[in-house]
Amino acid sequence: MQGGISTAESAAHEQTGGDSSLSPETKSPRLSNTLVAIPAYNEEIGIGSTVLSVQKITKNVLVVDDGSSDATADIAREAGATVIEHEQNQGKGGAVQTIFDYAAGSDYKALVLIDGDGQHVPEEIPEVVHPVLNGHAEMVIGSRYIESETTETPLYRRVGQQTLDSLTIGSSGESLTDTQSGFRAFSVEAVEKISITTDGIGVESEMIDRASAADLEISEVPIDVRYDGVDGQTYNPLRHGLAVVVFILQLVRDKHPLVFFGAPGMLLFLFGTLYGLQGILVYQATGVFYPAKVLVAGFSTVIGVLGVFAGLILNQIANMITET
Missing domain, CATH: 3.90.550.10 (Spore Coat Polysaccharide Biosynthesis Protein SpsA; Chain A)
Structure with a gap:
């Protein structure tokens, strides 16, 4: 053409x-x-x-x-x-x-x-x-x-x-x-x-x-x-x-520290609380004390709380950096 x-x-x-x-x-x-x-x-x-x-x-x-x-x-x-x-x-x-x-x-x-x-x-x-x-x-x-x-x-x-x-x-x-x-x-x-x-x-x-x-x-x-x-x-x-x-x-x-630290922290906190509660109920029902349950429950609860707080703090810092 x-x-x-x-x-x-x-x-x-x-x-x-x-x-x-x-x-x-x-x-x-x-x-x-x-x-x-x-x-x-x-x-x-x-x-x-x-x-x-x-x-x-x-x-x-x-x-x-x-x-x-x-x-x-x-x-x-x-x-x-x-x-x-x-x-x-x-x-x-x-x-x-x-x-x-x-x-x-x-x-x-x-x-x-x-x-x-x-x-x-x-x-x-x-x-x-x-x-x-x-x-x-x-x-x-x-x-x-x-x-x-x-x-x-x-x-x-x-x-x-x-x-x-x-x-x-x-x-x-x-x-x-x-x-x-x-x-x-x-x-x-x-x-x-x-x-x-x-x-x-x-x-x-x-x-x-x-x-x-x-x-x-x-x-x-x-x-x-x-x-x-x-x-x-x-x-x-x-x-x-x-x-x-x-x-x-x-x-x-x-990018998402609240998810990375907070979610596992919350799971550990719930596990520690429920596991510790189960140990208390067993002790009340049978009179048998399980030190291992107390240690595991206490450790999980403390780490879980630290994870949640770390997630909240780091998430706030990340948001401040993003805004600037």
């Missing part, structure tokens, strides 16, 4: 926020205004093919090598990525913060994070970044579970992920289906407002918490994930899950 654009080009133009050039290899929209970043640690097997696949979507590829002991950095560089190397391993949180610092000083309109192990499908980057480029969201999470109850995720991992989802949702107040997905997109505003404090693998939950605290719009889009042919996990799933649980509990402690 002379003097206009084709339907396919028009759709690409709308999807990419004005950048409608197409990759000749994939016929996918090219994203010259988007930075795709990959935090990587000992990912020499998958990093090269991941970078090459991303380059079919955009040439703006950054790899942060988090102190790998293998050839991750060299392979990523040879594949055409810009590479930042950490001299020592700083954890995924440290790698993501390096990416945010780099993106904050650039002119890109959006940042996309994907993992370097080949599980994510780079061809889906335009769909994930689309709400950001069109101003509909500041943070977008690629969800493996938003469209279907069936998933290729191994059962033991899905059970763990659902537990982490529940804890993260309870901490942040957001309604999300895949809080641990590493496939995400961010606006310039989100990059500037989200700061990472954890150096561990609780970074996915922390990003959600920080975005929620900054009143940033968070949305999800469906993605696929590839487990076949992927060379294992960087982290042991059990260790990963426990580390994230610990981090989420720390978030709850800092």
Whole structure:
């Protein structure tokens, strides 16, 4: 059509926020205004093919090598990525913060994070970044579970992920289906407002918490994930899950101290009171005195009262800090 654009080009133009050039290899929209970043640690097997696949979507590829002991950095560089190397391993949180610092000083309109192990499908980057480029969201999470109850995720991992989802949702107040997905997109505003404090693998939950605290719009889009042919996990799933649980509990402690300290304190107080009362009733009925009951009841009651008061005091301090 002379003097206009084709339907396919028009759709690409709308999807990419004005950048409608197409990759000749994939016929996918090219994203010259988007930075795709990959935090990587000992990912020499998958990093090269991941970078090459991303380059079919955009040439703006950054790899942060988090102190790998293998050839991750060299392979990523040879594949055409810009590479930042950490001299020592700083954890995924440290790698993501390096990416945010780099993106904050650039002119890109959006940042996309994907993992370097080949599980994510780079061809889906335009769909994930689309709400950001069109101003509909500041943070977008690629969800493996938003469209279907069936998933290729191994059962033991899905059970763990659902537990982490529940804890993260309870901490942040957001309604999300895949809080641990590493496939995400961010606006310039989100990059500037989200700061990472954890150096561990609780970074996915922390990003959600920080975005929620900054009143940033968070949305999800469906993605696929590839487990076949992927060379294992960087982290042991059990260790990963426990580390994230610990981090989420720390978030709850800092944001909701009344819940963290007060609720267990109240339970201990009730247990101590009822247990002590039961000991008194037994003594009245039989004349038998149980010192252990008295000690347990007294200890539980005292700790419970301290927990409730600690929760009340810390909650007041947290509210004062929030108001200032």
